[in-house]
Amino acid sequence: MLSSVLSPGECAECRFCCSFRRQSLWETPLFDSETAEKLSALYPDARFKPRGGAYTIDIDGNYGTDDPEEEALCPFNRNGCILGAEDKPFDCSIWPLRVMRYNGGLAICLTPTCPVISQKPLEVMRELVNGETGDRIAGYARSHPFIIKEYKEGFPVLRIIS
Template identity: 35%
Template sequence: MISGLISAEECAGCRQCCKFAYTDLMLTPLITPELAEEIRRRLPEQRFISREGTFLLRLEPEADDPGTYYCTLLDRKRGCIMGSRKPFECAIWPFAVTEKEGELAIALSPECPIAAKKPEAQIKRTAEQIADRAFEEAKKYPELIKPCPPGAKVIVEEHAES
Protein backbone atom coordinates (compact mmCIF):
# COMPACT_ATOMS: atom_id res chain seq x y z
CA MET A 1 0.00 0.00 0.00
CA ILE A 2 1.39 3.38 -0.98
CA SER A 3 1.24 5.94 1.79
CA GLY A 4 0.35 9.39 0.52
CA LEU A 5 -2.55 7.92 -1.42
CA ILE A 6 -4.07 5.34 0.92
CA SER A 7 -4.05 5.41 4.72
CA ALA A 8 -3.18 2.40 6.87
CA GLU A 9 -6.76 2.38 8.15
CA GLU A 10 -8.24 2.34 4.64
CA CYS A 11 -5.88 -0.46 3.66
CA ALA A 12 -6.58 -2.53 6.79
CA GLY A 13 -10.27 -2.62 5.99
CA CYS A 14 -9.77 -4.07 2.52
CA ARG A 15 -6.71 -6.33 1.84
CA GLN A 16 -7.98 -7.06 -1.64
CA CYS A 17 -4.39 -6.95 -2.90
CA CYS A 18 -3.20 -9.77 -0.58
CA LYS A 19 -5.65 -12.24 -2.10
CA PHE A 20 -5.03 -14.03 -5.39
CA ALA A 21 -7.01 -16.17 -7.80
CA TYR A 22 -5.33 -19.34 -9.10
CA THR A 23 -4.82 -17.66 -12.48
CA ASP A 24 -2.95 -14.76 -10.81
CA LEU A 25 -0.42 -16.80 -8.85
CA MET A 26 2.41 -15.78 -11.17
CA LEU A 27 1.54 -12.15 -10.35
CA THR A 28 2.21 -12.54 -6.62
CA PRO A 29 4.93 -10.19 -5.33
CA LEU A 30 8.54 -10.68 -6.36
CA ILE A 31 10.72 -11.75 -3.44
CA THR A 32 14.37 -10.72 -3.68
CA PRO A 33 17.04 -13.03 -2.18
CA GLU A 34 17.57 -10.59 0.73
CA LEU A 35 13.86 -10.47 1.47
CA ALA A 36 13.59 -14.28 1.22
CA GLU A 37 16.23 -14.53 3.97
CA GLU A 38 14.26 -12.18 6.19
CA ILE A 39 11.01 -14.04 5.54
CA ARG A 40 12.74 -17.34 6.43
CA ARG A 41 13.79 -15.80 9.75
CA ARG A 42 10.27 -14.60 10.54
CA LEU A 43 8.38 -17.56 9.07
CA PRO A 44 10.66 -20.62 8.93
CA GLU A 45 7.95 -22.83 7.41
CA GLN A 46 7.46 -20.55 4.37
CA ARG A 47 8.26 -22.27 1.06
CA PHE A 48 9.29 -20.47 -2.14
CA ILE A 49 9.11 -20.95 -5.89
CA SER A 50 12.53 -20.19 -7.36
CA ARG A 51 12.70 -17.96 -10.46
CA GLU A 52 16.30 -17.64 -11.66
CA GLY A 53 17.63 -15.72 -8.68
CA THR A 54 14.40 -14.32 -7.28
CA PHE A 55 11.43 -16.05 -5.68
CA LEU A 56 7.68 -16.17 -5.37
CA LEU A 57 5.92 -17.21 -2.17
CA ARG A 58 4.37 -20.66 -2.34
CA LEU A 59 0.73 -20.08 -1.38
CA GLU A 60 -1.92 -22.64 -0.47
CA PRO A 61 -5.60 -22.48 -1.46
CA GLU A 62 -8.24 -21.66 1.12
CA ALA A 63 -9.73 -24.85 2.57
CA ASP A 64 -13.30 -23.66 1.91
CA ASP A 65 -12.55 -21.84 -1.35
CA PRO A 66 -9.97 -23.72 -3.47
CA GLY A 67 -9.83 -20.96 -6.12
CA THR A 68 -8.63 -18.35 -3.62
CA TYR A 69 -5.09 -17.96 -2.25
CA TYR A 70 -4.23 -15.50 0.54
CA CYS A 71 -0.64 -14.33 0.90
CA THR A 72 1.05 -16.33 3.65
CA LEU A 73 2.52 -13.08 5.03
CA LEU A 74 -0.92 -11.70 5.76
CA ASP A 75 -2.06 -11.76 9.37
CA ARG A 76 -5.82 -11.63 8.91
CA LYS A 77 -6.24 -9.42 12.00
CA ARG A 78 -3.17 -7.15 11.85
CA GLY A 79 -2.23 -7.00 8.18
CA CYS A 80 1.11 -7.73 6.51
CA ILE A 81 3.63 -9.20 8.95
CA MET A 82 6.47 -7.64 6.96
CA GLY A 83 5.49 -4.08 7.92
CA SER A 84 7.84 -1.60 6.26
CA ARG A 85 9.90 -4.50 4.81
CA LYS A 86 7.13 -5.75 2.54
CA PRO A 87 7.92 -6.60 -1.11
CA PHE A 88 8.46 -3.57 -3.36
CA GLU A 89 5.34 -4.27 -5.42
CA CYS A 90 3.24 -4.32 -2.25
CA ALA A 91 4.84 -1.09 -1.01
CA ILE A 92 3.83 0.79 -4.19
CA TRP A 93 0.43 -0.89 -4.71
CA PRO A 94 -2.03 0.09 -6.29
CA PHE A 95 0.66 1.42 -8.62
CA ALA A 96 2.64 -1.08 -10.67
CA VAL A 97 5.57 -0.85 -13.05
CA THR A 98 4.56 -1.67 -16.60
CA GLU A 99 5.64 -0.88 -20.15
CA LYS A 100 4.07 1.46 -22.66
CA GLU A 101 5.41 1.49 -26.21
CA GLY A 102 8.70 0.00 -25.04
CA GLU A 103 9.22 2.49 -22.19
CA LEU A 104 8.82 1.92 -18.48
CA ALA A 105 5.69 3.43 -16.98
CA ILE A 106 3.70 3.54 -13.75
CA ALA A 107 0.12 2.31 -14.03
CA LEU A 108 -2.71 2.49 -11.52
CA SER A 109 -4.48 -0.84 -11.00
CA PRO A 110 -8.24 -0.69 -11.47
CA GLU A 111 -8.62 -3.32 -8.75
CA CYS A 112 -8.04 -1.04 -5.76
CA PRO A 113 -11.47 0.23 -4.65
CA ILE A 114 -9.94 2.90 -2.42
CA ALA A 115 -7.62 4.49 -5.00
CA ALA A 116 -10.51 4.63 -7.44
CA LYS A 117 -12.15 7.26 -5.20
CA LYS A 118 -9.07 9.51 -4.85
CA PRO A 119 -8.67 12.80 -6.75
CA GLU A 120 -6.71 12.53 -9.99
CA ALA A 121 -4.22 15.19 -8.90
CA GLN A 122 -3.34 13.22 -5.77
CA ILE A 123 -2.92 10.01 -7.79
CA LYS A 124 -0.61 11.74 -10.28
CA ARG A 125 1.44 13.48 -7.59
CA THR A 126 1.95 10.23 -5.67
CA ALA A 127 2.89 8.30 -8.82
CA GLU A 128 5.44 10.98 -9.74
CA GLN A 129 6.97 10.74 -6.27
CA ILE A 130 7.64 6.99 -6.58
CA ALA A 131 8.49 6.84 -10.28
CA ASP A 132 12.30 7.23 -10.18
CA ARG A 133 12.72 4.63 -7.44
CA ALA A 134 10.28 2.26 -9.16
CA PHE A 135 12.07 2.52 -12.53
CA GLU A 136 15.42 1.96 -10.83
CA GLU A 137 14.09 -1.14 -9.04
CA ALA A 138 12.53 -2.46 -12.27
CA LYS A 139 15.88 -2.18 -14.07
CA LYS A 140 17.49 -4.20 -11.29
CA TYR A 141 14.66 -6.78 -11.22
CA PRO A 142 12.92 -6.87 -14.63
CA GLU A 143 10.43 -9.42 -13.23
CA LEU A 144 8.81 -6.41 -11.52
CA ILE A 145 7.62 -5.17 -14.91
CA LYS A 146 4.11 -6.55 -15.28
CA PRO A 147 1.78 -6.47 -18.27
CA CYS A 148 -0.60 -3.54 -18.03
CA PRO A 149 -3.84 -5.13 -16.78
CA PRO A 150 -7.10 -4.44 -18.61
CA GLY A 151 -8.58 -1.19 -17.36
CA ALA A 152 -5.31 0.03 -15.77
CA LYS A 153 -4.43 3.65 -16.39
CA VAL A 154 -0.84 4.71 -17.17
CA ILE A 155 -0.06 7.68 -14.91
CA VAL A 156 3.67 8.33 -15.47
CA GLU A 157 5.94 7.40 -18.40
CA GLU A 158 9.68 7.31 -17.86
CA HIS A 159 10.72 9.53 -20.75
CA ALA A 160 7.53 11.49 -21.32
CA GLU A 161 7.98 15.23 -21.85
CA SER A 162 6.25 17.21 -19.13
Protein backbone atom coordinates (compact mmCIF):
# COMPACT_ATOMS: atom_id res chain seq x y z
CA MET A 1 0.00 0.00 0.00
CA LEU A 2 2.97 2.28 0.55
CA SER A 3 4.77 1.45 -2.69
CA SER A 4 4.98 5.12 -3.64
CA VAL A 5 7.26 5.77 -0.66
CA LEU A 6 8.86 2.35 0.03
CA SER A 7 10.37 -0.07 -2.46
CA PRO A 8 10.40 -3.87 -1.94
CA GLY A 9 14.20 -3.77 -2.32
CA GLU A 10 14.58 -1.31 0.54
CA CYS A 11 12.46 -3.51 2.81
CA ALA A 12 14.18 -6.75 1.78
CA GLU A 13 17.49 -5.34 2.96
CA CYS A 14 16.04 -4.12 6.23
CA ARG A 15 13.47 -6.41 7.98
CA PHE A 16 13.47 -4.07 10.99
CA CYS A 17 9.69 -4.11 11.33
CA CYS A 18 9.51 -7.94 11.27
CA SER A 19 11.61 -8.36 14.42
CA PHE A 20 10.79 -7.15 17.88
CA ARG A 21 12.64 -6.14 21.01
CA ARG A 22 10.73 -6.88 24.21
CA GLN A 23 9.73 -3.23 24.49
CA SER A 24 8.25 -3.40 20.98
CA LEU A 25 6.06 -6.44 21.54
CA TRP A 26 2.98 -4.16 21.57
CA GLU A 27 3.65 -3.84 17.83
CA THR A 28 3.50 -7.53 16.86
CA PRO A 29 1.14 -8.17 13.92
CA LEU A 30 -2.57 -8.78 14.50
CA PHE A 31 -4.60 -11.48 12.74
CA ASP A 32 -8.33 -12.08 12.75
CA SER A 33 -9.41 -15.39 14.28
CA GLU A 34 -9.96 -17.18 10.93
CA THR A 35 -6.49 -16.28 9.66
CA ALA A 36 -4.82 -17.20 12.95
CA GLU A 37 -6.59 -20.58 12.89
CA LYS A 38 -5.60 -21.20 9.28
CA LEU A 39 -1.96 -20.24 9.86
CA SER A 40 -1.76 -22.34 13.06
CA ALA A 41 -2.72 -25.37 11.01
CA LEU A 42 -0.30 -24.53 8.18
CA TYR A 43 2.62 -23.51 10.41
CA PRO A 44 2.47 -25.47 13.70
CA ASP A 45 5.68 -23.79 14.92
CA ALA A 46 4.02 -20.38 14.84
CA ARG A 47 2.24 -19.74 18.13
CA PHE A 48 -0.59 -17.24 18.57
CA LYS A 49 -2.15 -15.57 21.57
CA PRO A 50 -5.25 -13.37 21.89
CA ARG A 51 -4.93 -9.61 22.03
CA GLY A 52 -7.65 -6.99 21.99
CA GLY A 53 -10.24 -8.94 20.02
CA ALA A 54 -7.73 -10.43 17.59
CA TYR A 55 -4.67 -12.69 17.68
CA THR A 56 -0.99 -11.93 17.57
CA ILE A 57 2.15 -14.02 17.34
CA ASP A 58 3.48 -15.33 20.64
CA ILE A 59 7.24 -14.83 20.51
CA ASP A 60 7.71 -13.97 24.19
CA GLY A 61 9.72 -17.14 24.74
CA ASN A 62 11.95 -16.68 21.70
CA TYR A 63 14.60 -14.51 23.35
CA GLY A 64 17.88 -16.19 24.13
CA THR A 65 19.40 -13.54 26.42
CA ASP A 66 18.39 -10.82 28.90
CA ASP A 67 19.68 -8.13 26.52
CA PRO A 68 16.82 -5.62 26.01
CA GLU A 69 18.17 -4.93 22.52
CA GLU A 70 17.79 -8.55 21.43
CA GLU A 71 15.29 -8.95 18.61
CA ALA A 72 12.94 -11.91 18.07
CA LEU A 73 11.90 -12.45 14.47
CA CYS A 74 8.30 -12.93 13.38
CA PRO A 75 7.86 -16.65 12.56
CA PHE A 76 6.54 -15.69 9.13
CA ASN A 77 9.74 -13.96 8.09
CA ARG A 78 12.01 -16.42 6.34
CA ASN A 79 14.24 -14.16 4.25
CA GLY A 80 11.14 -12.04 3.71
CA CYS A 81 7.51 -12.44 4.67
CA ILE A 82 6.13 -15.77 3.50
CA LEU A 83 2.50 -14.76 3.86
CA GLY A 84 0.38 -14.06 0.81
CA ALA A 85 -1.62 -10.87 0.50
CA GLU A 86 -4.79 -12.56 1.79
CA ASP A 87 -3.12 -13.59 5.07
CA LYS A 88 -0.72 -10.72 5.67
CA PRO A 89 -1.94 -8.48 8.48
CA PHE A 90 -3.26 -5.09 7.38
CA ASP A 91 -1.00 -3.58 10.04
CA CYS A 92 2.03 -4.99 8.23
CA SER A 93 0.91 -3.58 4.90
CA ILE A 94 0.70 -0.03 6.30
CA TRP A 95 3.72 0.02 8.61
CA PRO A 96 5.17 2.51 9.62
CA LEU A 97 1.72 4.12 9.63
CA ARG A 98 -0.44 3.41 12.65
CA VAL A 99 -4.00 4.26 13.67
CA MET A 100 -3.90 5.58 17.23
CA ARG A 101 -6.25 6.98 19.84
CA TYR A 102 -5.40 10.65 20.00
CA ASN A 103 -7.07 13.51 21.87
CA GLY A 104 -10.31 11.58 22.27
CA GLY A 105 -10.47 10.60 18.60
CA LEU A 106 -8.43 8.67 16.07
CA ALA A 107 -5.40 9.72 14.08
CA ILE A 108 -3.08 8.21 11.53
CA CYS A 109 0.38 8.52 13.02
CA LEU A 110 3.88 7.70 11.87
CA THR A 111 6.15 5.27 13.67
CA PRO A 112 9.41 7.21 13.71
CA THR A 113 11.78 4.24 13.50
CA CYS A 114 11.55 3.08 9.88
CA PRO A 115 15.01 3.94 8.52
CA VAL A 116 13.70 4.69 5.02
CA ILE A 117 10.55 6.65 5.80
CA SER A 118 12.25 8.61 8.56
CA GLN A 119 14.48 10.16 5.86
CA LYS A 120 11.48 11.53 3.98
CA PRO A 121 9.90 14.92 4.70
CA LEU A 122 6.80 14.61 6.89
CA GLU A 123 4.90 16.50 4.18
CA VAL A 124 5.36 13.55 1.79
CA MET A 125 3.70 11.23 4.30
CA ARG A 126 0.96 13.77 5.09
CA GLU A 127 0.16 14.05 1.41
CA LEU A 128 -0.05 10.25 1.19
CA VAL A 129 -2.45 9.82 4.11
CA ASN A 130 -4.59 12.80 3.14
CA GLY A 131 -5.51 10.93 -0.03
CA GLU A 132 -7.02 7.55 -0.84
CA THR A 133 -4.42 5.64 1.19
CA GLY A 134 -5.51 7.40 4.37
CA ASP A 135 -9.18 6.88 3.51
CA ARG A 136 -8.59 3.13 3.18
CA ILE A 137 -6.67 2.98 6.44
CA ALA A 138 -9.43 4.90 8.24
CA GLY A 139 -12.11 2.62 6.78
CA TYR A 140 -10.25 -0.52 7.79
CA ALA A 141 -9.67 0.76 11.33
CA ARG A 142 -13.37 1.50 11.75
CA SER A 143 -14.35 -2.01 10.65
CA HIS A 144 -11.42 -3.71 12.43
CA PRO A 145 -10.94 -1.68 15.63
CA PHE A 146 -8.44 -4.20 16.96
CA ILE A 147 -5.72 -2.43 14.90
CA ILE A 148 -6.21 0.82 16.84
CA LYS A 149 -3.37 1.46 19.28
CA GLU A 150 -2.79 3.84 22.13
CA TYR A 151 -0.92 6.99 21.15
CA LYS A 152 2.82 6.94 21.81
CA GLU A 153 4.74 10.10 22.59
CA GLY A 154 6.95 11.18 19.70
CA PHE A 155 4.83 9.64 16.94
CA PRO A 156 4.04 12.42 14.44
CA VAL A 157 0.30 12.86 13.83
CA LEU A 158 -0.31 12.93 10.08
CA ARG A 159 -4.10 13.05 9.86
CA ILE A 160 -6.98 13.21 12.31
CA ILE A 161 -9.64 10.74 11.14
CA SER A 162 -12.32 11.18 13.79
